[in-house]
Amino acid sequence: MPDFTLLPEQASTFAEKMDPLFYVMVLLSLFFIVLVFTLVIFFAVRYRRGSKASRRGASSHNVKLEIVWTAIPLILGLVVFFWSAKLFGYVRTVPEDAVEIFVIGKQWMWHMQHPNGVRENNELHVPAGRPIKLVMISQDVIHDLYVPAFRIHQDVLPGKYTYAWFEATKTGKYRIYCGQYCGTQHSEMTGFVYVMEPAEYQAWLASGGDKTRMTQLTMDEAGQQIYDRLQCGSCHGFAPARAPSLIDLYGTKAKLVDGRTVTVDETYIRESIVAPDLKIVEGYQAIMPSYKNQLSEDQLLQLIAFIKSLRSGMQAPIPKKEADSPAGGAR
Amino acid sequence: MSVQTATPGATEQPRTHYLNAGHTIASWLLTTDHKRIAILYMISITIAFFIGGAAAAMIRIELTSPTGVMLEHETYNKMFSMHGIVMIFLFLIPSIPAVLGNFLIPMMIGAKDLAFPRLNLLSWYLYMAGSILAVVAMITGGVDTGWTFYVPYSSVYANSNVVLVICGAFIVGFSSIATGINFIATIHKMRAPGLTWFRLPLFVWAHYATSIIIVLGTPVVAITLALVAVERLFHIGVFDPAQGGDPVLFQHLFWFYSHPAVYIMILPSMGVVSEMITCFSRRKPFGYNFIAFSSLAIAVFGFLVWGHHMFVSGQSVYLGIVFSVLSFVVAVPSAVKTFNWTATMYKGRIWFTAPMLYALGFIGLFTIGGLTGLFLAAMATDVHLHDTYFVIAHFHYIMVGGAIMGYMGGLHFWWPKMTGRMYPESWAKLAAGITFLGYNLTFFPQFIMGLQGMTRRYHYYPEEFQALNVLSSAGASILAVGYIIPLAYFLWSLWYGKKAGPNPWRAAGLEWMTDSPPITYNFEKTPIVTWEAYEYPENEEDDPLPDLDDEDQLLAVGSGEAPKR
Ligand code: HEM
Ligand SMILES: [Cu+2]
Numbered sequence: 001m002p003d004f005t006l007l008p009e010q011a012s013t014f015a016e017k018m019d020p021l022f023y024v025m026v027l028l029s030l031f032f033i034v035l036v037f038t039l040v041i042f043f044a045v046r047y048r049r050g051s052k053a054s055r056r057g058a059s060s061h062n063v064k065l066e067i068v069w070t071a072i073p074l075i076l077g078l079v080v081f082f083w084s085a086k087l088f089g090y091v092r093t094v095p096e097d098a099v100e101i102f103v104i105g106k107q108w109m110w111h112m113q114h115p116n117g118v119r120e121n122n123e124l125h126v127p128a129g130r131p132i133k134l135v136m137i138s139q140d141v142i143h144d145l146y147v148p149a150f151r152i153h154q155d156v157l158p159g160k161y162t163y164a165w166f167e168a169t170k171t172g173k174y175r176i177y178c179g180q181y182c183g184t185q186h187s188e189m190t191g192f193v194y195v196m197e198p199a200e201y202q203a204w205l206a207s208g209g210d211k212t213r214m215t216q217l218t219m220d221e222a223g224q225q226i227y228d229r230l231q232c233g234s235c236h237g238f239a240p241a242r243a244p245s246l247i248d249l250y251g252t253k254a255k256l257v258d259g260r261t262v263t264v265d266e267t268y269i270r271e272s273i274v275a276p277d278l279k280i281v282e283g284y285q286a287i288m289p290s291y292k293n294q295l296s297e298d299q300l301l302q303l304i305a306f307i308k309s310l311r312s313g314m315q316a317p318i319p320k321k322e323a324d325s326p327a328g329g330a331r
Numbered sequence: 332m333s334v335q336t337a338t339p340g341a342t343e344q345p346r347t348h349y350l351n352a353g354h355t356i357a358s359w360l361l362t363t364d365h366k367r368i369a370i371l372y373m374i375s376i377t378i379a380f381f382i383g384g385a386a387a388a389m390i391r392i393e394l395t396s397p398t399g400v401m402l403e404h405e406t407y408n409k410m411f412s413m414h415g416i417v418m419i420f421l422f423l424i425p426s427i428p429a430v431l432g433n434f435l436i437p438m439m440i441g442a443k444d445l446a447f448p449r450l451n452l453l454s455w456y457l458y459m460a461g462s463i464l465a466v467v468a469m470i471t472g473g474v475d476t477g478w479t480f481y482v483p484y485s486s487v488y489a490n491s492n493v494v495l496v497i498c499g500a501f502i503v504g505f506s507s508i509a510t511g512i513n514f515i516a517t518i519h520k521m522r523a524p525g526l527t528w529f530r531l532p533l534f535v536w537a538h539y540a541t542s543i544i545i546v547l548g549t550p551v552v553a554i555t556l557a558l559v560a561v562e563r564l565f566h567i568g569v570f571d572p573a574q575g576g577d578p579v580l581f582q583h584l585f586w587f588y589s590h591p592a593v594y595i596m597i598l599p600s601m602g603v604v605s606e607m608i609t610c611f612s613r614r615k616p617f618g619y620n621f622i623a624f625s626s627l628a629i630a631v632f633g634f635l636v637w638g639h640h641m642f643v644s645g646q647s648v649y650l651g652i653v654f655s656v657l658s659f660v661v662a663v664p665s666a667v668k669t670f671n672w673t674a675t676m677y678k679g680r681i682w683f684t685a686p687m688l689y690a691l692g693f694i695g696l697f698t699i700g701g702l703t704g705l706f707l708a709a710m711a712t713d714v715h716l717h718d719t720y721f722v723i724a725h726f727h728y729i730m731v732g733g734a735i736m737g738y739m740g741g742l743h744f745w746w747p748k749m750t751g752r753m754y755p756e757s758w759a760k761l762a763a764g765i766t767f768l769g770y771n772l773t774f775f776p777q778f779i780m781g782l783q784g785m786t787r788r789y790h791y792y793p794e795e796f797q798a799l800n801v802l803s804s805a806g807a808s809i810l811a812v813g814y815i816i817p818l819a820y821f822l823w824s825l826w827y828g829k830k831a832g833p834n835p836w837r838a839a840g841l842e843w844m845t846d847s848p849p850i851t852y853n854f855e856k857t858p859i860v861t862w863e864a865y866e867y868p869e870n871e872e873d874d875p876l877p878d879l880d881d882e883d884q885l886l887a888v889g890s891g892e893a894p895k896r
Contacts, residue, residue, distance in 0.1 A: 006779065006782045006783075007715075007782055007783070008782075008783050008784050014714075017711075018711050018712065018714070018715060021709070021711055021712060022706070022712050022715075025705065025706055025709065025712065029702040029703070029705070032666075032698065032702060033698055033699060033702065036669060036670075036673060036694065036695070036698045037695060037698075039673045039676075040673055040676065040691060040694055040695070043673065043676035043677050043679070043681070044676060044681050044683075044691065047612075047676060047677065047678060047679050047680060047681050048680075048681045048683065049613075049680045049681060049682050049871070049876070050680075050871070053678075054678075055678040055679075055680070057678075058614065058677070058678035058679075059617075060614065060615035060616065060617055060618075060619070060675075061617065061618050061619070061620070061621075062617075062618075065674075066618055066621050066667070066671075069666070069667065069670045070663060070666075070667055073662070073663055073666040074659075074660070074663050077659035077660070077662060077663065077705070078656070078659060080659070080705065080709055081655060081656050081659045081708075081709065083709075083711075084655065084709035084710050084711040084712065085652050085655065085656075085710060085711075087710075087711035088642075088648065088651065088652070088655075088710035088711050088714070089648070091711065091714055092648045107488070140483070140488060141481075141483055141484040141487075141488050142481060142482075142483075142484065142578055144643065144717075144718065146718075146784075146786060148715070148783070148784025149784075151714060151715040152714060152715075153643045153714050153715065153717045153718070154643050154645075155643050155644045155645050157572070157578060157579065157644075157645050158483060158571075158572045158573065158578065159572025159573065159578075160572065160645065162645045175784065175793065177784070177786045177789075178786075179643075179717065179718045179719075179786055180481070180718060181408075181476075181477050181479075181481065181484070181718075181787075181788040182484060183408075183475070183484060183488060183489070184404045184405050184408065184475070185404055186404075186408070186788060186789065186790075187404070187786075187788070187789035187790040187791040187792065188404075188791060275575070278575075
C-alpha cells in the first residue's frame with residue numbers, strides 16, 4: 001500500500017490545517033505508548049521473582065517525580081488544546097464572502113438548494129477554491145452532515161439552523177455521510193460532493209444542474225412568491241405599522257418586549273414565522289398568526305432568502321414603512 | 332503470627348461459611364449477606380454479558396459484508412441498541428461495584444457487612460426488575476434508538492418499545508444509587524479500629540469515588556429518561572422542537588450523567604488493578620496518595636466535561652472550548668495513575684499469575700484508550716472523528732480493554748476468596764493471552780476505519796471498508812473464545828479446583844486474613860489494624876510464595892494471620 005495514509009484524501013483547507021495537528025498527536029501518543037509498554041515489559045522481566053537485579057533503595061513515593069509526570073502531560077495537553085482550539089475557531093468562523101447553500105436533512109435523504117434555485121438530492125455541486133457556507137436544518141430528527149475528505153461534521157437539528165463551511169481545494173467526488181443516527185435507513189443517508197472548477201460550476205448552475213432544476217426562480221424570487229401568496233405584506237408592508245419592517249432586518253439586533261435583545265439570524269426569522277408569539281419585538285402586539293403547518297422547511301428557507309434580500313435602496317419589492325403609500329395601497 | 336487453621340496435608344474439617352450457611356432457595360433470595368448478594372449479582376450480570384455479547388456477535392456477522400448478511404435495517408438497529416443498553420446499563424455499570432465491591436468492601440475494611448444490608452438486597456431486586464423489563468421489551472418489540480436515546484428520534488419518531496426500555500433503565504438506575512449510598516455510608520462509618528483513611532486499600536478509594544459519581548449523576552439521567560417517556564406518552568414538549576422543546580438540552584442532560592458514567596465503569600477497575608499490581612509486585616504502591624487522590628480528582632473533574640460529546644451538536648463555540656480544556660485536564664489524573672502503576676513494578680518482585688497478566692493487559696489497553704480519547708477531546712480532530720468507528724474503538728479500549736480486563740483480573744484474583752477454590756492457572760494464562768490478542772484484533776482495525784471515515788451505526792457501508800471489518804469480526808470470534816474459556820474453568824473449579832486456603836497469594840489485605848470462603852460475618856473477631864496498607868516483606872527470602880498447583884503449599888497459611896512485616 002504505497003499511498004496509504006491514516007486519514008482519507010485531503011480536499012479542503014481545513015483538512016490541510018487539521019492533518020498536521022492530528023499527526024503530531026499521533027507522534028505524542030506513540031511516544032507515551034512506547035514509553036509505558038517498554039517500561040512495563042522491562043520492569044516485568046528485570047524484576048521478575050527470583051531475578052538477581054538489585055532491589056536496594058526501592059522507594060514508594062517521590063513527590064518530585066509525581067510533580068514532573070503530572071506537569072509534563074498537562075503542559076503537552078494544553079499545547080495541543082490551544083492548537084486545536086485555534087483550528088476550531090477557523091472551522092467555526094465562516095468567511096464573509098462564502099457562497100450560501102441550503103441543506104435540509106430528513107429521514108433519510110439530504111436535500112440541497114443553491115441560491116439561484118437549483119436543487120439536488122444527496123448530491124452537492126460546489127466550486128473549488130471558494131468558501132461555501134452550508135445553512136442546514138432537519139425536517140424531523142437530528143441528522144449530521146459528514147464529509148470525511150473535508151474533515152467536517154456538523155449536526156443538523158430540527159427547528160434551528162446550524163452552519164458548516166469549507167473551501168474545497170481540489171476537484172473530485174467525495175462522500176457525504178449522515179453522521180448522526182436517525183432511524184431505519186441511517187446507513188443509506190449518504191451522498192457525494194462534486195467539487196468542480198469555478199467556470200464549470202457556473203455552467204452547471206446555469207444549466208439548472210443538468211436535470212434537477214424544478215423552478216425557474218431563484219430562492220429569493222420563490223420566497224417573494226410565498227410572501228405574496230400568504231399576504232405577509234398586509235401587516236409588514238404598511239405605514240400604520242402593525243408589524244416591524246423587514247427591510248434591512250437581517251443581521252440587526254431586535255429588542256423584545258421582555259427586555260431581551262436578539263440577533264436577527266436565520267433561526268430567529270424562522271421562529272418568528274412558525275412560532276411568532278415566542279419573541280415579540282418591542283412596540284408590537286402578539287397578533288401574527290403561526291404559519292407552522294403551512295410552510296415546508298424548503299419554503300421557509302426561500303422566505304428567509306427573500307427577507308435577507310430586502311435592502312434599503314434597492315428597488316423595493318415591498319413599500320417601506322415611512323415612505324409608504326396611503327393605507328390599503330401598495331401591492 | 333496467630334492461629335493455624337489448616338495443617339499442611341491434613342484433611343480439613345468442614346467449616347461453616349457463607350456458601351454453606353443455608354441451602355434453600357429462600358436462603359439466597361432473602362439473604363442480606365453482602366457476599367451472597369454479590370454472588371447473585373455475579374450470576375445476573377454474567378447472563379447480561381452473554382445477552383449483550385450475542386447482540387455484538389450479530390452486529391459483527393452483519394458487518395462482514397457491506398450490505399449485510401441476514402438482517403433488515405430495523406433489526407440491525409435494534410441489535411446495536413440492545414448491545415449498548417445491555418452492556419452499559421445491565422453489565423458494565425454494576426459489574427465491578429456490585430460484584431467485587433459488594434463482596435470485598437466490608438471485608439477490606441474489617442466490617443461484618445455493608446451499612447444497610449437490606450438496602451443492598453433491595454438493590455439487587457431493583458436491578459432484576461429493571462433488567463428483566465428492559466430485556467423482555469428489547470426481545471419482544473425491540474428498541475432502535477441506540478443506548479443514547481437521542482431526541483426527538485426517541486421521543487417522537489421511533490416505532491419501538493422505547494418507553495418500556497426507559498422504564499427498565501430508570502429502575503436499574505435506582506439499584507445503582509442504592510449501592511452507591513451503601514458504599515459511602517459503609518466506608519465512612521464501618522472501618523475497623525485503626526483503619527484510617529490512608530490505610531485503606533486503593534480498591535476502597537476507587538469505590539468511594541465511584542459511589543460519589545453514582546449518587547450525584549444517576550438521578551439526572553433517570554429524570555432525563557423519564558422526560559423522554561413523558562414527551563413520548565403525553566406529547567408534552569420538553570425536547571421536541573416541534574412542540575417548543577430543545578433537543579440539545581437532552582444531550583446536555585444525558586451526557587451530564589453519561590460522561591461521568593464512563594468513570595463509574597473505569598474507576599473500580601483501576602481499584603482492582605491497584606490491588607493486583609501491588610500484590611504481584613510484592614510491594615507498596617508507588618505514590619499511594621497520588622493514586623487515591625487521582626480517583627477523587629477524576630470523580631470531580633469528570634462532572635465538568637460532558638460537553639466534549641457535543642462539539643458538533645450546535646452548542647456554542649465558547650462552551651466547546653471550556654469543555655475541551657477541562658477534558659485535557661481530567662486526562663492527567665489517569666496518566667498519573669498509569670505512571671504510578673508502572674513505577675510500582677520498579678524494583679518489585681513480579682509474580683506472573685493470571686490476574687497479573689490481566690493487570691498488565693489493562694495498563695496497555697487503557698493507555699491506548701486514554702490517549703486516543705485526547706483526539707476526541709481536541710475540538711479540531713473531533714470535528715472529523717465524531718461518531719465514527721474511531722470513537723467506537725476508543726471507548727471499547729477503555730470499557731472492554733480497561734473495565735472488563737480489570738473485572739476479569741479481579742474475578743481471578745478473588746475467585747479463591749469467593750469460592751475457596753483455585754481456578755486452573757495455566758488455562759487462565761492462556762485465556763488472558765487470547766483475550767488480549769482477540770481484543771486488539773477486534774478493535775484496532777476500527778481506529779483505522781474511523782480515521783478513514785467509517786461512520787458508526789451504519790448497517791450498510793462503502794466497500795472499501797470491508798477488509799478491515801472482516802478483520803475486526805475475525806478478532807471478535809477470538810475474543811469470544813477468550814471469554815468462554817474462563818466461564819468453563821470457573822464452573823469446573825467449583826468442584827475440581829484445588830483448595831485455596833485463606834491466602835493463596837500471600838496478599839496483604841484484611842480480606843485475606845479470614846477463611847476462604849469467608850464465614851457469614853467475615854471475621855471471627857473484628858481486626859484491629861496497626862499497620863499501613865500493602866506491607867509486603869522487604870526481601871524475597873522472607874516472602875515464600877506457594878506453587879499454585881500444590882494444594883499443601885496453598886493451604887500452608889491459615890486464617891487469622893496478619894500480614895508479615
Ligand atoms: C440522528 C442521526 C442522524 C442524523 C443527525 C442525520 C442527519 C441527516 C441529515 C442532516 C440529513 C440531511 C439531508 C438533507 O440535507 O436533505 C439526512 C438525510 C438522510 N438521512 Fe440521516 N441522519 C441521521 C440518521 C440517519 C439514519 C439512521 C438514517 C438511515 C437509517 C439516515 C438516513 C438518511 C437518509 C437516507 C437521508 C437522505 C438521503 C437522501 O437525501 O436521499 N439518517 N440525515
Ligand atoms: Cu465522555
